Amino acid sequence: MPKQLLTTYTLHDLNLRNRVVLAPMTRGRAGKNRLPNAIMAEYYVQRASAGLLITEGTTISAQANGWNESPGIYTDDMESRWRPITDAVHAKGGTIFMQLWHCGRASHSNFHGGEPAVAPSAIAINGDYIHTPTGKEVYETPRALETDELPGIVEDYRRAAERAKQTGFDGVEIHSANGYLLDEFLQSKTNRRTDRYGGSIENRYRLLGEVVAAISTV
Template identity: 45%
Template sequence: MTTAFDSIDLSGTPLRNRIAMAPMTRSRAGEGGLATDLTAEYYVQRASAGLIVTEGIQPSVVGQGYPDTPGLHSADQIAAWRKVTDAVHAAGGTIFAQLMHAGRVGHPVLLPDGLINVGPSPVAADGQVYTAEGPKDFITPHELTDAEIRATVADFATAARNAVDAGFDGVELHGANGYLIHQFLAPGSNRRTDAWGGSPENRVRFAVAVASAVAEEIGASRTGFRVSPGNPANGVSEPDPEPEYTALAKELGALGLAYLHVVEVGDIRDLTVRLRQDFGGTLVLNPHSEGPTGPDALALVEDGTADIVAFGALFLANPDLPARLKAGGPYNTPDRATYYGGTEKGYTDYPSLTQRP
C-alpha cells in the first residue's frame, strides 16, 4: 500500500514524501518585494516536506494584491530568491514558486503611481484589503483589453523563467481563491462576450493560455496548476463550477503538466475525483476535511484519492510536520494574529519536536 511517507517521482523531480506545504501568504517581504534571510529560514525549516509551494509571488508590478508580498519580475528579486532556493536545496528540499496575479483584488495605493488593479471585466470584488492607510474597499478594476491579456500571459511566462533562474524546481500557477486566473474562470467576475468569456470553454481560455505559455517557457514537467472550484473567496461567484473545471482539467492534462492542485472548499469530493480522471496526471489535494491533526488527509493517499496531500496552517505552525504526522503528534497550534506581516514571531519561532521543552 502506498502511503504519504513514500517517495514519488513528480514528472522527473524526485520527492522524498507525498506531503506538500501549501502556499500561504505571509506578507513579510522586504522593500522592493524581496525575499529576505528570514524568508530563507522559514522555508528551510520546512524542507522535510516532499514539496514546498511558496507564498503567492506576483509575476508583475500590477499583479500585487497585498502589502509586503514578494515578486519575481526584477533582477534583485531573482537574486534574493536564489538565496532561498539554495538554502532549501542544501537542506534536501524541493521548492516550487507559486505565481499569483491578484487581478482585481488589492488597491491602487499598493501599486506604483498611475497603476490600477485589473480584471477580466469592470466588476469590483466584495470586501476590503488591508493597506498602510488602513482598510480600503476593492475598486472597480480596469477591464483588460485583448492585447493586455496577451501581455499578462507573457508576464507569467517571464516570471516562470525568472523562477527557474532563481533556482526554483518549478512553478505553480495560482488559479484559485479569487485571483486573476480564477476571475477569468468564474462567470460572476468574467462578464466578457469576446473570445475570453461567455461559454465555459471561453472562460477557461486565459487559464490555458497562461499554462501553455509557462509550459513552453520552462517545460510542462516543471509547471503545476492550482484550482478551487466553487470557492467564493474574494467575491468570486461560481454557481455551477463543473463545466469549466472539467474542461480546464482536460486541457491542462493534454499539456502534460506536472500536477493539478485542487483546493476543496465545501463538499466537492465527487468533482475532485472527476477532475483527477480528466487531468490524468498527478493530483495534489488540499482536502476540505483536513482536520486538526491530519490523519484523514494521509488516508487520501492510501486509498488512491490523491497522489500528494497539501497542508496549510498545520505546516505553518509545525515546521517538521512530516515527522509529527508520522509520530501522530503532538502539534503546535497556529497563531492567527501573526499570520500576516510582522517579525519572526509566528513565522520562524514555532518549535520542532526536538526543540520541545
Template identity: 50%
Template sequence: MSDIFTPVTLGGIELQNRLVMAPMTRSRANADGTPSKLAAEYYAQRAAVGLIVTEGTQPSDDGQGYLTTPGIYTDAHVEGWRTVTDAVHNNGGRIFVQLMHAGRMSHPDNTPHHRQGVAPSAIAPGVPMFTSTGMQDIPTPRAMTTDEVRQTVADFRYAARRAVEAGADGVEVHGANGYLVQQFLAPSANIRSDEYGGSIENRSRFALEVARAIAEEIGADRTAIRLSPGITMWGIDEGTEGSALYRHLVGELDKLGLAYLHIMHSGVEERLVDIRKRWHRALIINRPGRPRDEIGADIATGLADLESYGQMALANPDFIDRLKVGAPMNEADRATYFGGTEKGFTDYPTLIDAATDKEAV
C-alpha cells in the same frame, strides 16, 4: 497502497515523501518585492516536507494585490529568491514558486505603481482589503483589453523563466481563491465579449494559455496549477455550469503533461472524484481544516497522490518529524500570519527545542 512517507516522482524530480507545504501569503517581503532574509530561513526550516510551494509571487507590478508580497520579474527578485532556493536545496528539500496575479483583489496603495487594479471585467469584489492606512474598500478594477490579457500571459511566461533562473524546481500557477485566473473562469467576475469571455471554452482560455506558455518556456514537468472548484469567496461564483467548466478545464490541462494539479477542495465530493478520473498525473489535494487524524486518508484511498497542509506546516518546522513520532503539534498564531518580524515566522519551536528547554530546567 502508498502512505505519506513513500517517495514519489513529481514531474522530473524525486520527492522524499508525499506531504506538501501549501502556499501561504506571509506579507514579509521587502518594499521592492524581494524576499526578506528571514524567508530563506523560514522555507529551509520546512524542507523536510516532500515539496514546498511558496507564497503567491506576482509576475508583474499589476499582479500585486497585498502589501509586501514578493515578485519574480526583476534581477533583484531573482537574486533574493536564489538565497531561498539554495537554502531549501541545502537542507534536502524541493521548492516550486507559486505565480499569483491578484487581479481585482488589489488596492492602488499596495502596488509599486499605485494604479487601479486590472481584471477580466470592471466588477469590484465587494470586500475591503488591508492597506498601509488600514482597511479600505477595494476599488472597481479596470477591464483588461484583449492585448493586455495576452501581455499578462507573456508576463507569466517570463516570471516562470526567472523563477527557474532563481533555482526553483518549478512553478505553480495560482488558479484558485478568487484571484485573476479564477476571475476569468467565473461569470460573476467575467462578462467579456471577446475570446476570453462567454462560453466555458472562452472563460477557460486564459488559464490554459498561461499553463501552456509556461510549459513551453520551462518544460511541462516543471509546470503545475492550483484550482479551487466551486469556491465562493470575494464575489466569485462559477454558476450552474461549474461542473462542466472544470470537466473541460481539467481535461484540457491534462493534455499539457503538467507536473501536477493541486486542488483546494471544500466543495462537492463527486466533483473531486470526477477530477481524479480526468487527471492522469500527480494530484495534490488540500482540504482546509483537515484534522490530524485524517492526514494520509486521500493518499490511502488513491484519490490523491500527495496532500498539502498550510497551518500545520506553518506552525511546525518539524512537521514531518512530529508526524513520524506522533508528537503534538504547535498551534498557529493567527495574529502573526501577515507581516511582522521573526515572531510567528521563524521562531516556532521544534521537538529538539522543547527537549533542550526541558534539559535546561
C-alpha cells in the same frame, strides 16, 4: 499518520522524499520592495523535510500586486534574492516550487500609484475592506482589461516562470483560484466579457490555457 504518506514519490523527473506538501501560505515578510530575504529563507529551510514546498504567492508583475509586502519575481533584484532560498532548501535535501500570482481585482489603487486594479470585467469585490500600503480601504471597481493587453499578461507569467527556473526552483504552480485574476476569468460572475475570453466555459478558460502553454515552453 498513514505510512504511505512518508514514502517516496516520483513527480515527473523529481524524486520527492515523502508525500507531504507544504501548501502556499502568504507571509508578508518581503518588505515594501517585495524582495526575498533571510527571514524567508529560514522559514522555508525549517520546512524542507516535507516532500515538496510551494512558496507563498509570488507576483509576476507590478500590476499583479495586491498584498502588503508579498514577494515578487519580476525584477533582476527579486530574482537574485530568491537564489539563497532555493540553495538553502536544496542543501537540506528539499524540493521547492514557486507559486505564480496575479491578484487581479483583489487589489487597490494604492498598490498602483493611483491607477485602478485590473480584472476581466469592471465588477468590484463585494467585501468589507482590503489592507493597502496606507491602511484599510474599501474595495474599488477594477478596470476591465483590453483584449490586446492579455498577451502581455501571458508573457508576464512566462517570464516569471523563466526567472524562477533560472534562480533554482524545481517547478512552479499557477495560482488560479480564490478569486484572483485567473480565477476571475474562469468564473461567470466575474467575467462578463464579450470577446473571445468571455462567455462560454472554453472562452473563460482561454487565458489560463494560454498561460499554461506559455509556461510549458520554459
